[in-house]
Amino acid sequence: MPVKKIINDPKRVVDESAAGFGLAHADLVRVEMDPIYVVRADAPVAGKVGIVSGGGSGHEPLHAGYVGFGMLDAAVPGAVFTSPTPDPILAATKAVDGGAGVLHIVKNYTGDVLNFETAADLASADGITVRAVVTNDDVAVKDSLYTAGRRGVAGTVLVEKIAGAAAERGDSLDEVAEIAERVNANARSMGLALTPCIVPHAGEPSFVLAEDEIEIGIGIHGEPGRERIKLEPADRLVDRLIEPILEDLPYSEGDRTLLFVNGMGGTPLVELYLAYRRAAEVLEERGVVIARSLVGNYITSLEMQGMSLTLLKLDEEMIELWDAPVHTAALRWGR
Amino acid sequence: MPVKKIINDPKRVVDESAAGFGLAHADLVRVEMDPIYVVRADAPVAGKVGIVSGGGSGHEPLHAGYVGFGMLDAAVPGAVFTSPTPDPILAATKAVDGGAGVLHIVKNYTGDVLNFETAADLASADGITVRAVVTNDDVAVKDSLYTAGRRGVAGTVLVEKIAGAAAERGDSLDEVAEIAERVNANARSMGLALTPCIVPHAGEPSFVLAEDEIEIGIGIHGEPGRERIKLEPADRLVDRLIEPILEDLPYSEGDRTLLFVNGMGGTPLVELYLAYRRAAEVLEERGVVIARSLVGNYITSLEMQGMSLTLLKLDEEMIELWDAPVHTAALRWGR
Incomplete structure (x- = not known):
């Protein structure tokens, strides 16, 4: 029996949903399909720190719902509850680099952390300065399925909003990373x-x-x-x-x-x-x-x-x- | 076995939720408890047509989530899936009357229509000019459980937004009612x-x-x-x-x-x-x-x-x- 959801094919859920998201919010974002990521319509913004987040799908509106003025420059959706691979993270990082460097905001799950690190290494090799902030606000458990250390959960939304505002006002990459770290720490x-x-x-x-x-x-x-x-x-x-x-x-x-x-x-x-x-x-x-x-x-x-x-x-x-x-x-x- | 929901007591759900809504949005609204309604913090706005909607709870964010600048002046929540009585509708109507009259936006359900009509009659007796627009955008069925004629559903949100903007720009009661009717009709x-x-x-x-x-x-x-x-x-x-x-x-x-x-x-x-x-x-x-x-x-x-x-x-x-x-x-x- 097919799963009782408003979908066509379980394998096409993320692609088809991203396509719909792009149509509904064409004033805000562009959706790239190969590899898949959602990016601010006006990216890259020259001189502004770019901010990229991402992770498994299924947590919407996180992260694509936060792409736009004053928040994220790009979001990279993986399959449902599955980390995106380094390829689309790298592509998104390049797409938002306006010359002031790029901040990765990563929820603390082992797969996400690894894949964002790999993408950051590849971006650095291309001359893009990347810093990463790993969110880990969940006090419930230390170490978990999929995670070493605390999990990154809802605090991530607050990190994205506040860091996004700092980038929008013209803060440097180090300054944006600092405030993102500060929000996560608090x-x-x-x-x-x-x-x-x-x-x-x-x-x-x-x-x-x-x-x-x-x-x-x-x-x-x-x-x-x-x-x-x-x-x-x-x-x-x-x-x-x-x-x-x-x-x-x-x-x-x-x-x-x-x-x-x-x-x-x-x-x-x-x-x-x-x-x-x-x-x-x-x-x-x-x-x-x-x-x-x-x-x-x-x-x-x-x-x-x-x-x-x-x-x-x-x-x-x-x-x-x-x-x-x-x-x-x-x-x-x-x- | 208690129903599996984040509630304390089924009889207190609407009151306790409204209280939380009032605390979370104290910059936008005031929540009155006896009788219960949610009203714009700055109501009544002198010279502006007031707009009141309401109906059974359980459809949130409709209607309380739409109280504020440019949309509703008050929302009257009934018990879950149950029409509010005329009392709170009357109280809300009085609270938002800024001298330019009040528009009731009512989803077409028999109980809602009757209770809003009774409240409008009582308000008129108090010298408040009230007009009502009944939404009925659901093409699925003609006549239904609880309803004679078509049911009022999601189109109501659009009526509230557009009529709310008309009231905010200073349209008269007849003009606000006309655009509300026009949105519902389309x-x-x-x-x-x-x-x-x-x-x-x-x-x-x-x-x-x-x-x-x-x-x-x-x-x-x-x-x-x-x-x-x-x-x-x-x-x-x-x-x-x-x-x-x-x-x-x-x-x-x-x-x-x-x-x-x-x-x-x-x-x-x-x-x-x-x-x-x-x-x-x-x-x-x-x-x-x-x-x-x-x-x-x-x-x-x-x-x-x-x-x-x-x-x-x-x-x-x-x-x-x-x-x-x-x-x-x-x-x-x-x-």
């Missing part, structure tokens, strides 16, 4: 899943949860987290995510944070805002100031039901760069 | 479902689909559509939605349209863009110009997997109003 995330998801070419769920069971600390590919527990009320679930985050990076009274409640793809918004309410309550009790917030499906795992919480400890420069204009398919303000 | 939609959804207080799916079965012409509350068929490739599914739309409102070569591919909540973006590709292909074959587009989860049915297509035949004024600045939680550009 971001902490943790997620949970109520249901698994089905990778199109696999055709069946990558893991199984009982009717009353959830996974705390889930990875964005369905990798195991900390524990499986019985379903609990939302407020308790929020506590289970926010407490390890605040233990890992303590806040003092008056510290400012960006509170990001992210849906895994299949979670209704009504549940994400309900979770936001409790997270805001916990932070208020501790005297933490929610200076900015983001709620929605920004880094997903196909149709998985679940959510993640991310806290980013903000400084003045990060706030300024967060507020700076951005114009992408999935994040837009100020223009 | 919008046609049809949807399909791969899976049902679970209303929190019901605890079980409102309908059942076999593993290989889908519903063509689904309503946004899971009402029956035209037929149940076996799953088919995405391109064929898109054809099954777009053909009845184009039959119902034919296009001539060179006509301009807004192509809106909407997810029902649980559908990955990768599938929506894949569907967009085919819809764009069909339109190109017929010489229809896609002048604007929208892709994402804008009017949902909780975690339902499925999608709808909407075509809006555009004139110059609609394009201008579509492009006008908007600043809401779910739709934002130009500021």
Whole structure:
């Protein structure tokens, strides 16, 4: 029986979807097909640091949804939940090089890190200066399926926005890399899943949860987290995510944070805002100031039901760069 | 066994979610709790036509996500998939009356229409001029569960955006109502479902689909559509939605349209863009110009997997109003 999804052929999902993305957002991006990557319509921007991210597909709008003014210059989609190969990463890197160097933003998964490194080496051999920032904001587990060290998850969206704004205002490659590192160092995330998801070419769920069971600390590919527990009320679930985050990076009274409640793809918004309410309550009790917030499906795992919480400890420069204009398919303000 | 959702208590879902929405978007909205409605933070705007919409919850970001500059002045959420009562609609109408009258945008469901009418009568008795536009863009069925005549679905989002822009530029109540009617008259939609959804207080799916079965012409509350068929490739599914739309409102070569591919909540973006590709292909074959587009989860049915297509035949004024600045939680550009 074919997998129950709106697709034609599991092998053509990423190509056909990228083609549709290119048609829908032709004012913002160009989609190259051989090898496949999504690039800002006006790339390369002369004198601006180029920013490239990428990774397995299935996490949309990450990363292609963030290509445009004030954020990424290119995104490289691999097959679903599979790292892109060095070839398209290299091609994207060349396409966005405006002479000021290129920053790679890489989620910490072994395949992604290796393939971006290889592409960076090849780009360097071609005379392009490349720096890489590896995101690893997930406090759930140390070492995981596919990963040595912590996994890079929702904090990546915040790194891309803030680093993108720094590049857009004309910062140098070292400066853009520095702020990207700083955002990653101040971001902490943790997620949970109520249901698994089905990778199109696999055709069946990558893991199984009982009717009353959830996974705390889930990875964005369905990798195991900390524990499986019985379903609990939302407020308790929020506590289970926010407490390890605040233990890992303590806040003092008056510290400012960006509170990001992210849906895994299949979670209704009504549940994400309900979770936001409790997270805001916990932070208020501790005297933490929610200076900015983001709620929605920004880094997903196909149709998985679940959510993640991310806290980013903000400084003045990060706030300024967060507020700076951005114009992408999935994040837009100020223009 | 409790329903597997991120909630505390099925009876408190709408209240707690609205509270979270108010906290997350305090720069845009105020949330009143007794009776419950979401209103622009700067309401009433003196001299501006106020626009109120509402309906059962579970379709988020509709309608609260569209409250803000350039779109709605207030949104009134009922219980999940249940019309709000006249009380909060009346309160919201009073709260947004800036002296230029108030437009109600109502999706065509019997309960919504009745309750908005009652609220309008009460508001009139209080000296507020109210006009109503009832949306009915769904070509799938004539008469349905909960509805006499066609159902109002995704076209409602487009009506709210364009009428909102007209109100923002200072149009009179009659003018805003006229453009809202015009958008509704030129919008046609049809949807399909791969899976049902679970209303929190019901605890079980409102309908059942076999593993290989889908519903063509689904309503946004899971009402029956035209037929149940076996799953088919995405391109064929898109054809099954777009053909009845184009039959119902034919296009001539060179006509301009807004192509809106909407997810029902649980559908990955990768599938929506894949569907967009085919819809764009069909339109190109017929010489229809896609002048604007929208892709994402804008009017949902909780975690339902499925999608709808909407075509809006555009004139110059609609394009201008579509492009006008908007600043809401779910739709934002130009500021």
